[in-house]
Amino acid sequence: MTTEIRPPADATAAQTETQARTAGGAGPESRPMDLLRFATAGSVDDGKSTLIGRLLYDTKSLFTDQLAAVEAVSAARGDEYTNLALLTDGLRAEREQGITIDVAYRYFATPRRKFIIADTPGHIQYTRNMVTGASTADLALILVDARKGLVEQSRRHAFLCSLLRVPHLVLCVNKMDLVDWSQEVFERIADEFAAFAAKLDVPDLTVVPISALKGDNIVTRSENMPWYEGPSLLHHLERVHIASDRNLVDVRFPVQYVIRPQSTTVTDYRGYAGQVASGVLKPDDEVMVLPSGFTSRIAAVETADGPVAEAFPPMSVTVRLTDEIDISRGDMICRPNNSPSVSQDIEAMVCWMDETRPLQVGGKYAIKHTTRSARAIVRGLHYRLDINTLHRDEAAGELKLNEIGRVRLRTTVPLLADEYRRNRTTGGFVIIDESTNRTVGAGMIVEAA
Template sequence: MSTDTMPLLDGDAALRSMDLLRFATAGSVDDGKSTLIGRLLYDTKSLFSDQLAAVEAVSAARGDEYTNLALLTDGLRAEREQGITIDVAYRYFATPRRKFIIADTPGHIQYTRNMVTGASTADLALILVDARKGLVEQSRRHAFLCSLLRVPHLVLCVNKMDLVDWSQEVYDRIADEFTAFAAKLDVPDLSVIPVSALQGDNIVSRSENMPWYEGPSLLHHLEHVHIASDRNLVDVRFPVQYVIRPQSTTVTDYRGYAGQVASGVVKPGDEVMVLPSGFMSRVAAVETADGPVEEAFPPMSVTVRLTDEIDISRGDMICRPNNAPAVTQDIEAMICWMDETRPLQVGGKYTIKHTTRTARAIVRGLHYRLDINSLHRDDTATELRLNEIGRVRLRTTIPLLADEYRRNRTTGGFIVIDETTNRTVAAAMIVDTA
C-alpha cells in the first residue's frame, strides 16, 4: 500500500473519529458500477499490492487488454463468468477527509432484493447510466427504490463519456431527462457528474477531456457532501438490546441498558420514559467501552444507566416523555418481497424483527402492488412475488414501538422472517402506525 495511506491504518485514533459515509451503487447491467468502484479504490491508493497483482493476473488470463478493475468487487465465480454483479459486495476505503463503506449492488431486475439490501443503510446512492444508452428502465427503477428507501443524497454518474467523444450535448440531455424524472420522486439532493470509470476521468480528479463541466469530481463530492444534518437528532430513540448486570460480589447495584442510539441525543440528567411500560426516570450516566461520555448520538453503541430501578428488558425503548414513538399493533408498510419460493399472501403469518423487538404478525390486507417502472398501483393484486413491492396492513401479537420510515429509518423499518424456514423473506418500511 502506498505510504500516502499509511496514517490511515485501522488502529489510528484519527481514523476512528473521522466521518463515515455509506454509499451504494446502482445501475443497469454493464453500466460500469464495479469498474467505477475499482477505479476509486485504485486511484485513492486503497489497494494492497497483492490485491492489484491478483486482478492483473486474472485480467491477463482472460485476455483483457487492460487491468479489469471490476474484478475487485465481482468476487463470485458466477459474476466473473457472466460479467455481471449478483451479490452485494462491500468495500472499505478512506481518504484524509472521510471514511467510506461501498455497497456494490446488482443491476439486473432479478436482483432487486439485493439492491434494496445494499441501499437500505446508505447515506448516498450512485446511479450509473451508460452515456451511449441514456436512461433505461433500470435507471428509473433504481431512482425510485432509492427514493422509497429515503436515501438522502443521489448522484447520477453519466459513465463512458469517452465513448461519446466527451459530448456535452449527450450529458445535458441525460441530465435533464433524469432531473425531470427525479422531480416526481422524493429526492432531497441530486447531483449529476459525467465520468469515465475505465479511464478515470472525473473520478478522483477533474477531467481535462471535459472542460465544459464545472462541477467537482466524484471523490470530491463524496468527501464534501454534508451528511450530519441527515441524522435525526431530535427524536430520542434508544432500543434496549441487552441488560447488563455484572456477576460480581463487589458490584451489586449496577444495572445498565446496552444498545445503539437510533436517533436523538442522550445525555446524563435527561428525563426519559421507558416503553411500553410508560415508567419515568432520568439518565444517570452514558458509558462506552472507553468510559463515560457527556452525550450519545446515532449510531453510537452505549450503555445507559438510569437513576431508578425499573423493569426493563430487551425490546423495550427509552425515549423522551413528550416525544415518543407510536405503540401499536396495527401498521401499514411498503414491503419488498425477497422469497423466491413462496409469495406473500393475505392471511400469511410471519415473524417480524423491528429494532431489538421480535413479534409474530399476520397479513391483514394487501392494498396494492406497485409497478416501479410506471409507478402504477395495481389494487387487484392478491400476492407479492420475488422482487415485487406493495403496501400491506399487518397486525402484530405484541405492540411495536415504531415511527414512520420517512421520519426515522431505524425505527420505521423491519424485516419479515418465514417461521418455518427461518429465512428473511422481506424488508419493509412503515408508512402509517394508525
C-alpha cells in the first residue's frame, strides 16, 4: 500500500517534493518515475478538497486509521456520507466553515507516476494562497460546479494559472450527478471556458466531466456518462507529458553554497552546490560565471551518490570547474553565448500579499531572486489589473491585498534574470518587508532592461 506523506505544519513545498522523490513505489521494474505537481483551483464549494480526498481514497493512499478518523468526524457533524474533504481541510476554521483557507500539500503515487497535490482555497480573500500553491505546479485542475457554470472565481483562477505559466490546465466539470449527467450542460460549460481560455495563454487544455463525491470519471470511466469518450482524470494525470515543459536549452545554475572541505587529506576541492534551474550541465562543457564574466569548463558534476554524466532540472548537484574562479552564493553559471539579463531595472507583474500596508511608488523592500538577495525601490506602478475583466487601471496609485499590477523596480545590485515566460525559476522573485521580515509580494519578471 502506498502511504501518504504528511509534512509538518511548517514544511515547505520543496521539502514535500524531496519526500515524494525519495519515497518508494517505483513499480516491479524499480524504474525511476517522474513527479507531477498539480494544484486545484476554482470557486468556493466546487469540490476541490473532496476531489483530492477521492483521489487519495481510490488510489488506496490512506491509512486505515486516517479513514476511520474522517468517518468519525463526518458522523459527528451529521453528514450522511464520508466527507473526504476532511482529509485536506485540517484547520479548525476550515472544518467549521466547510471551506479551504490554507494551502494543503498531499502526496500519493501510482505505478506510473508520483504526485504532489496543492489544495488551494477558492475564496477571493485567499487569492495569495492560491498563487503560492500554483506557482510551482506543472498542471492545474480548475473545478466548476455543473449547476452554476463558470463564475467569477473560475475565470480569476484560470487567469492566474495563465499568468503563472502553468503549462497544463484541466477543467473538471464537477457534480455532474446533480444535473442528471447531462451532456448538454457539460458541453455548454466546456465551450464557454474554451472561449475564455482563448483570450489567455493556455498551451494545453483538457475538459473532464466528474462527480468527486461519487467517484465518477476519477479513477475509472463512468457508466453514468457513456457519451463522454475521453480518459478518466487519473488516466490523464498519469500520462500528461511534462518532460518537454522544462527549459533544457538555457543553462542556469544559481550557486547556493561553495563547498571547501576543511580536511588535511582534501586540500584542493572547490565545489559549487545548487539546484539546476534550466538547461543541461555535463563535464567538459564550457561555461561562464556571472556577474564576473569569467569562463571555464566543467570538471565534474556530482551528487550525494557520486559523479553523474549530466544534470538537468530540478536536480541538486555540486559542480566543479577546471579553473579556480572567485564564485560565491548568488552568482550564476550559464553558457558564454546564452546568458540571462544582468540588470538593476526590472519590469514585473506583482501579486501583493500584505493586508496591512499596500505597495506604493517609492516603497523600499528586500528582494529574494534565486539565490541572490538585494534591496529595491518601487520606481513606478504602470497599472493595476482587473482580474475579472482583464482591464488595466492605469490611474491606480497602489496595490492592495491580492491585487496584481505591473511594477518597475530598481535594485541595489544587478539581478541575473530571464523573462518569467521563458524561465519560471530565474524569472520569479519574492518581495520582503525588511521591518517585519514578512513576504509581502510575489513577482514575475516581464522585462529586465
